[in-house]
Amino acid sequence: MDAAERQRKRMTRACKRSGEHGEHVPVLRSLSTGNVRAHNDTAAGAMEEGERGGEGEGDNPLEQKVSAPRYSLVREVGRGSYGVVYEAVARSSGTVVAVKKLRCDAPENVELALAEFWALTSLEKRHENVVQLEECVLQRNGMAQKMSHGNKRSRQYLRLVETSLKGERVLSSPEEPCYLWFVMEFCEGGDLNRFVLSRQPDPHTNASFMQQLSSAVAFLHQNNIVHRDLKPDNILISERSGAPVLKVADFGLSKVCAGLASGPGRCADAEDKNKPGVNVNKFWLSSACGSDFYMAPEVWEGHYTAKADIFALGIIIWAMIERITFIDGESKREQLGTYVRQGTDIVPVGEALLENPKMVLSIPQRRRSHMSSDLRRLLRDMLAVNPQDRPDAQELHGRINRVICAG
Numbered sequence: 001m002d003a004a005e006r007q008r009k010r011m012t013r014a015c016k017r018s019g020e021h022g023e024h025v026p027v028l029r030s031l032s033t034g035n036v037r038a039h040n041d042t043a044a045g046a047m048e049e050g051e052r053g054g055e056g057e058g059d060n061p062l063e064q065k066v067s068a069p070r071y072s073l074v075r076e077v078g079r080g081s082y083g084v085v086y087e088a089v090a091r092s093s094g095t096v097v098a099v100k101k102l103r104c105d106a107p108e109n110v111e112l113a114l115a116e117f118w119a120l121t122s123l124e125k126r127h128e129n130v131v132q133l134e135e136c137v138l139q140r141n142g143m144a145q146k147m148s149h150g151n152k153r154s155r156q157y158l159r160l161v162e163t164s165l166k167g168e169r170v171l172s173s174p175e176e177p178c179y180l181w182f183v184m185e186f187c188e189g190g191d192l193n194r195f196v197l198s199r200q201p202d203p204h205t206n207a208s209f210m211q212q213l214s215s216a217v218a219f220l221h222q223n224n225i226v227h228r229d230l231k232p233d234n235i236l237i238s239e240r241s242g243a244p245v246l247k248v249a250d251f252g253l254s255k256v257c258a259g260l261a262s263g264p265g266r267c268a269d270a271e272d273k274n275k276p277g278v279n280v281n282k283f284w285l286s287s288a289c290g291s292d293f294y295m296a297p298e299v300w301e302g303h304y305t306a307k308a309d310i311f312a313l314g315i316i317i318w319a320m321i322e323r324i325t326f327i328d329g330e331s332k333r334e335q336l337g338t339y340v341r342q343g344t345d346i347v348p349v350g351e352a353l354l355e356n357p358k359m360v361l362s363i364p365q366r367r368r369s370h371m372s373s374d375l376r377r378l379l380r381d382m383l384a385v386n387p388q389d390r391p392d393a394q395e396l397h398g399r400i401n402r403v404i405c406a407g
């Protein structure tokens with residue numbers, strides 16, 4: 001990304017979001033899937049038969065009989081970079097869940113949706129601090145089909161992949177919009193911004209959040225996932241257990257890195273997502289994506305590894321501890337995030353370091369700070385210009401535990 005592009009971003013200075021606010025497409029007030037247990041088991045059989053059939057109208061799995069609705073949408077709770085999130089209730093159990101609706105009307109939307117789907121379904125184990133995907137449903141014409149990862153017998157799944165790869169509409173026409181619905185655990189505490197900024201500073205909560213965040217990122221990197229958009233908006237809070245539990249969410253920009261034998265810069269699809277032997281800290285990525293206030297210097301240049309997640313985490317932790325905020329230019333919301341002042345402008349730390357790699361960051365920013373020397377040193381290491389000087393995720397988690405114990 002050259003200087004002119006960075007200047008244009010600085011003029012707008014807003015976190016990336018799509019303009020879905022004007023959408024008035026009716027939503028399903030209840031969501032049903034055709035290959036799940038329900039009052040009529042023939043629905044599952046019809047769905048499976050449809051996937052094995054030909055291209056005729058009677059073989060379309062989305063036109064087969066479906067089971068009774070499983071979820072009832074209650075209310076809209078938020079809008080992210082490419083979708084709308086609802087609070088919903090599972091009809092069979094009464095469990096409250098979050099349902100994210102993603103419109104698959106453009107290849108870029110499909111690419112983001114599949115990235116999130118692949119990342120979350122590639123995890124064979126659960127982690128307390130990573131949002132849990134319960135199921136994913138493809139809806140078209142008021143009918144729905146449960147999606148499974150890498151299902152080559154599902155023409156709808158393959159058409160989604162084809163749409164993403166070809167960069168052109170394959171699945172549906174504008175008159176017949178289709179949606180992917182992600183059913184996930186519901187986090188009633190909102191995001192990290194709202195939680196932290198609505199409460200008085202608490203060192204114990206800060207310490208717990210540091211441990212939880214580093215544990216989540218270590219888990220993701222261990223499972224070959226680079227998040228690439230870590231920011232307070234994408235960190236949710238669950239309070240069901242009493243104490244706040246962080247959940248890393250929104251994997252639309254994430255990458256599941258393939259095995260080393262797959263070639264440099266390639267990321268996993270349904271076939272190679274479980275191949276071992278990946279060192280995500282040596283796996284180079286090239287898409288300059290993310291939210292600018294949390295982007296590492298090398299991301300602005302389009303040549304980076306998983307160490308970019310460590311930089312983003314450093315920005316989040318530093319801002320959380322010192323309550324450093326800025327106003328998002330698009331949403332007008334107060335956001336946790338550190339920055340560098342250049343005249344009347346505020347510039348993301350990563351961008352400022354790219355322009356001046358010898359710049360020394362003022363950690364802490366506050367004159368009266370109780371930040372320990374160990375934590376200052378850790379933050380400087382996390383925000384190092386050279387990604388090789390940053391700790392990897394496993395090392396970071398261990399160092400955070402030691403800093404907390406020493407403090």
